Structure formats: C-alpha cells, structure tokens
Amino acid sequence: MKILIIHAYFLDENDFGGSRMNELVKVLKNRGHDITVISSGINYSTGKSYSYVKKMFNNRKIYDSVDLIRVKISDSYNKSFLGRLKAYTEFTYKTTGKILSFKKQDVVITTSPPLFVGTPGLYAKRFKKSKWIFEVRDLWPEFAETTGVIKNKKILKYSYNYERKMYYKSDGVVVLTPAFKRDIISRYPKLENKIKVFTNAADFDSVYFDKEARERIRKKYNLKNKKVFIYTGAHGLANGLWQIIEVAKRIQDKKVVFMLVGDGMKKQELIDEAKRYDLKNILFIPPVSKKDIKDYISAADYGISVLIPNKSFEKIYPNKVFDYMSCERPILNIIKGQTAELIKKSKCGVTAEPGDIEDIINKIYDLLEKDEKENLGENGYNYVKKNFDRKIIMNNYVDYIESI
Template sequence: MEKKKILIHSIAFSPDGVSTAYLYNDLALRFKEEGFEVVVLTTTPHYNRVESEIEKQPLRPKFFGFFYLSDYNGINVIHVPQKKFKSAMLRMVGFVYWHILSFFLGLSMSRVSLIISPSPPLTIGFINIAVGRLKGAKVIYNVQEIYPDFLTNQGKLTFKPAIKLLEHLERFVYNHSDAVTTIDKVFYSTIVNRFEDRRKLHLIPNFVDTKIYSPVIIEKEFFDENFPPKPDVLKLMYAGNIGHAQDWEPLLYLAKRFKDKKVEFWVIGEGVMKTYLQEQVKLHDLANIHVVPYQQRNKMPSLIAYADLHFIFMSPKMDGQGFPSKVYTIMACAKPLLVSSGNCTPIYNFLQPLACAHLITENSLDEKCEALGSLMEKLLVEKESLRLMGLEGYEYIQKEYSKEKVTFKYVQLIQQLLK
C-alpha cells in the first residue's frame, strides 16, 4: 500500500535554531514513525543560524541557488533562500519571493495528501489552500500567534484598510482550511467565533521533548566566565528572543533595587531589544545583569538548572497574542517561573491553576515593579520553596505535555481527515 504524503510548510525548520523549528522537527519525525511519507518546504536558516547544526545538515543548491535541498533524518527538506535584511524593502522582496517560489514548489510535488503549516505568517495558510485545492490535498493551519490581532495590539499596524484586508484573509484561511489547530484555550475562545463551522477548530497544545529537557545535575565542566558557580546568589534567568514581546523595564527596576544584595540576572539570546538592554546595563552600572549570546539547544537543560528561578515579563501590548514555549521546557527541567502578565492571557490561563509559578498581574508599571520587588524580598529568605515549586511543574508536564502524547493528537487528526 502506497504511503500517504504529508507536506510540512513552515517558515522555520531544521537546521534553523528557533522554537517553531524544533516543534515541527519533532512533528515531522512523528509523522514518519507513523508510516507517512514526509517532505518539508521551508526557508534557509535565518532566525538563529547555528553553524554546527548546518554542518550536520548541509544545504545543497539547486538551479543556481534558486532553492536548496537537505536531509533531516531521512526526510527531504526544500529551503527557499531568506535572510534577515535590515532594509524593509529587501525584507518585503524576500518575503514575496518565498511565497511565489513556495507556491510553485508545492505544486510540483506529486501525491501530496495533506499540507500542514504554522502561523506566522497568515499568508502561508492562503498559499497552502491554493496548492491544496489544485492538488486535492487536505489542509491544516496551526495558529501559533493570532494575526492580525498581534500586529494591531502591538501598534505596528494602524492603517484601517490593511487591517480589514488581513481580517478578511484570516477568516478565509480559517474557513477554507480543512482543520485549524490552536495551542491554548484563550486562543480558542478568541478565534472560535470567526469560523462558519466551529467543528474545524481543534485545541492541540505545544509540547516539550522530555528526553532532552529534564532535571540535570550540573557538571563542573559547565561553569565558565558567563556562568560561574554562585551557590549563595539567587539566580534569575531569561533565555529566548530579546524582543518587543517582553517587558524589560521590570527587569531593570529589580536590578537597581537589588544591586547590593545577592541577586543576579541572566538574559540569554538575541533580538532587536538586546542593544537597548546592554545600553541600560552600562548606563546604570548594573553588574548584576549578565547579557549572554544565544546558546546551543543541547546546553539548555544545564542552563535551566543553573538558575533558581526563570522570569518571563510579557509586554502588556502583546501578552494576549502569544504563548512562550519556554514555559514547557522550564517546567520539564523542574524549575519554577516568575511571570508578569495580564490575567486574561494564555500564559496566565495555563499557569494559574498550578503551583509552579509566581504570577504578577498588576497593570501599571509602578504597581508591577513594587509587587515584583516585594516578592523578591520574600524569596531571598524562602529560597527552598522554589525547589518544591519546580517539582510541581515537572510532574504536570510529564503527565500532560510530553512530546509523545501531544504529537499523537496530530496523528489522530490527520488520520481522521484522510479517511
């Protein structure tokens, strides 16, 4: 019997080093294990280029570099060239080029039974619907972020005709896909009324690879100038994109307030706000904030173990449009969280019933900072409570959000659509 072919169409995939890539890497491998033929249509690495990973998965140019091919554990991967251009015009040209070439590459594939893709961008759903209709393939659209809400709430999109156009496109994608998945109850309730047939919308959360992310004991070889042994210091860490989705003012406030106490902060990663953060650290002489470059994935369990508490301070303008996947990885490593977010957001909705996170929901910056400061004073004398909180999160992740359990839900959905 001929295998059914699944096309994964994603803006990021291995060897790119970002959370969406890791998520879809695991989904691709699960689909392959379940007996599907899998092919991936993506971009060249441009979010987090990890040279060691590119060496393991080299890209071979085709047709003078119009696109590239690679092999991911026996899965064929097609890469359309993309770069992080500083010029907005060049970014737009690259974006359009990716869409056009992806459309024709998708059409050129034979025997495709199903296409699945994550947002963003919203337009990827439109391309897949067009390819799916022409090839008789089913289409699944995975809502990781809600567009255009994400752009309008952030204030990046204010031109009303453009907003209306994107709203129409969003509803077209939802209602012409064969199934839509979203990752959180808040997301589900936000978009469900935008469907003509609500049965198309399915709630399937993201997940964590509990074989990679688990509690570890730090070896002596781990310590270096960026991460020295400091057993008497309360260590707080953020590892991820240093961007606009995070609120950096509370961090700067805490660093100033606890400048002369045994509290230090680590911020690990890259992003558009990294320069601003470094400038503020230098301006206010905040030696207790350590800004460290992006670290490879295989080092993350030890990095998570190094900190006593992991902080995520969500930007008030954007905290309702995203769910940081790092929440799962931190919990899987049996570490507690300190989260600042509104009380009607995906991250709050997920963590509020659990005993693994301190949640700060004050609206104004002053109230938020004061609440964080008071909590930190308390934690300096109750450090042992953090270990117990971490264990609570670990047990919950093992039970509900392991890679094996969640990827099986996608397999079930695909089998249902392909009957």
C-alpha cells in the same frame, strides 16, 4: 502518506528556539510517513541566513530521511518590521511557486505566523487536491494590531479578511491554546467543530534537570551563592525584556542575577542599556543549541516568562515555560491570562503585573521566600508530566493528521 509542512521558522537539528514542528516531524517519520518541509533560509533566533543557503531553493536531509528545503529570502528580516514583511512576502510567493511544481501531497500543513503562509496551503488544496491544515501559533493580524506594528486600517481590514478566508477554506484549523479557540469561535461560531487544540508541551527527552551541567555553568560564570533568574528565547520587541533591565537597575538584593539567553532585534539595545548603567547583575548569553539549553536552565534557580503588556499575549502558552517546568525550575511569570492560570494551577511560581517594575521586584522577593517553604519546582514538573507531555500531545496531533 506524503505530508508537506510549510513553516518559516523550522529549526535545523540542534538549533536554538521552539522545536514544536521538529518534534511533530519526528513523530510523523516514526509512523512511516514521507515528509517534506519547506522553510526560510533565515535562522529566526539570530536573523542571519544559514551558511549553506546559496540558491533560491536549498535541499538537504534531516533526521535521516526527511527532505528539508530552505528558501533564500531577504536578509533584512531582523532589521525592521518592513524588512520582516519583505522577507515574509518573499517566502510566501516563492513557496507557493515551489509547491505547484510538486506531485500531489496527501496533506499540507501551513503554520502561521507569518499569516500569509496560508496562501501556499490554499493553492495546494485547490490545484493539487491536497488536504490542508492551517495551524495558528499566534493570532495574526490581531497581535500586529494590538502591539501597534500595523496601524493602517486598510491593511488591517485586508489582513482580517485574509485570516477569515484561511479558516474557512482549510480542511482543519489547529491552535495552540484553548484561548485561541475561544477567540476564533467568538468571531466565527460556525468554525467550532473545525478547530482542534494541540498545545505546546514539555519535551522530557531533551530538556531536564542536569546536576553536573548546573555545577559546570555556575562555575563558568562565577555564580556561586547567587540566585539566578534565567530567560531563554527571542530578544525582540514583543518580548519586553526592557522590564528585566529596569528590575536589574533597581533591585537591592545583590545575590540576584539575571541571565538572558538568546538573540533578536532588540538584544544590542538591551546590552547597551546594561552597559550604560554598569549593571553587574545581568548576563547576556548567545543562543545555544536545543541540546544545551537544559544546561543553562539547570544552572539557574528560577525561570522568567515575560512579554510586553498586551491583551493579545494573555491568550498564549510560551514554550519556555514548559522547558522551565520540565527542569523543575520555579517561575517568575510576567504575562497575564493563560500563562498566569497555568502557573497558578500548577503551583510552580508567581505572577507579576506586566510593566509594573515595583511589582515584579516584590514578586521576586515573594518567590525567593515561597521557594524556601514550598516545592515549587517539583510542583511544576509533576503538573506538566501529567498534563503537557509533548510525546502524548504530538502523537494525538498525528492521529488527527492521519484522520483528516
């Protein structure tokens, strides 16, 4: 089959960040499918353009035979919400124009956000007679509304109508958590049989505990006898890393160190705040490649999962949680809902109340105590190995694509 994937955040090989669609592409390729990916020219974790993106459309091969087309868009992506909206809009209309020049693709997969990436999928279905799968990684525009990013009622009304149209017009809807499915069905009951759940999962081939790397990284950053709490991922508005800065200011245990790995719109503000208070217990690490992230997680003693306090975020599974669990790291979770349920069921950590700094500090002490008595890291590893193995989930996803 000829399969086209439209994903604004698709990674280059060894990029830092969530690699769900990269793994899907590998499985599709190994099944013998002809794959083309259209993505933006911006590296979403840094907000900067890829160095080779010079023209409107930039073609290259990845994984030997997969065609990757990067679309040049505004470099204002990581500067403000309006800049991001401009970049999203550019990506949508340029991608829509591009697919109209293609020969028919058997299946087109568009993955949101950005929400309006559904448009090229709709055009592929209408004008190229392709089957179209609309994947929902985050519930937009709900997330934009509940975080206060979009307040204009007319824009919200248009966005919700657009979302509804994409669900009904597509041939299939894929969501990342059971809570997403429940949310959509509660609003559109007729979609129940159309929605499939293929969650984020643990990539045991790439992310695993590495003892040698642990010793090397801890020596590099002088972490001997420290209890290291690591966060990996975006440093944006929604990630709520101000909570970690506040904890670092107040916590009394001098052995506790926070390591924040990644980049994003709010990173410089976080660095400036740490400098203002002369915090010695927090390290800011630039983004590292996918193949190296296991080294830093292995060097840590605990993983941090955190977002701003928000009802919408109670419906997600952050991919970093599965990375921590596959490296056998106990978890300090600061997200309610689905993630908290996962931590509880797997018995791999503790959950603190989002936004409550004193509770987060108390839960850190609880975690340090529990970890001495219970095999929290081992519990997490065993649970994801049984229930969230990416190879199994991605192969099930491909089975669905082939059947649509």
